[in-house]
Amino acid sequence: QVQLVQSGGGVVQPGGSLRLSCAASGFTFSDYGMHWARQDPGKGLQWVSFIHFDGSNKYYTDSVKGRFTISRDNSKNTVYLQMDSLRAEDTATYYCAKDRGLLGSTLDYWGQGSLVTVSS
Amino acid sequence: QSALTQPASMSGSPGQSITISCTGTNSNIGSFNYVSWYQQHPGKAPKLMIYDVSKRPSGVSDRFSGSKSGNTASLTISGLQADDEADYYCCSYGGSTTWVFGGRTKLTVL
Numbered sequence: 754q755v756q757l758v759q760s761g762g763g764v765v766q767p768g769g770s771l772r773l774s775c776a777a778s779g780f781t782f783s784d785y786g787m788h789w790a791r792q793d794p795g796k797g798l799q800w801v802s803f804i805h806f807d808g809s810n811k812y813y814t815d816s817v818k819g820r821f822t823i824s825r826d827n828s829k830n831t832v833y834l835q836m837d838s839l840r841a842e843d844t845a846t847y848y849c850a851k852d853r854g855l856l857g858s859t860l861d862y863w864g865q866g867s868l869v870t871v872s873s
Numbered sequence: 874q875s876a877l878t879q880p881a882s883m884s885g886s887p888g889q890s891i892t893i894s895c896t897g898t899n900s901n902i903g904s905f906n907y908v909s910w911y912q913q914h915p916g917k918a919p920k921l922m923i924y925d926v927s928k929r930p931s932g933v934s935d936r937f938s939g940s941k942s943g944n945t946a947s948l949t950i951s952g953l954q955a956d957d958e959a960d961y962y963c964c965s966y967g968g969s970t971t972w973v974f975g976g977r978t979k980l981t982v983l
Contacts, residue, residue, distance in 0.1 A: 798974040810970075848918060861921045
């Protein structure tokens, strides 16, 4: 069965950096695009970033462009989200999610979530 | 990348049917059939219930159905059960390889 196991959340000061990891199993990782989404405490979901199956193309929501970087290592079945210049408004639970296809359609399976708190 | 609009809360009695609406624009729901719906229980990750407007993933009850008309998508849950009490979110492809979610609809089963 599809499993996405996340690691790397925590507390960081404004302006700091954090890297989230998401280890996948139960499917051929290199055949699918991968997403990151986030959820404000008690609030709604927001799509954050997407990477093609082969890592060739990456996409971001406007509020994180230039600060966040998505990447993947198909040899390790892992997708990453490097978050730099973090702001208080980035505080959220971050989820990795598998796409149903190679180039982006639907977020189908989700990881367990990683809480990121940006606070001084 | 404005959020899609959902009702903040809805309620129904066991056995009843409810329909949650999700209103977008010509830039998202109105232009693409990549509309999906997620169920989220407290403290859990979202679970895909409907994709491509009206398709159900394997294992999802046929009590859940989806549809779309113009810029508005809908999720219908028939024969409400206690375990259906959860938060529900819609999501649409927004073009230019972006996605947009709706605000939370909190469903209460009375």
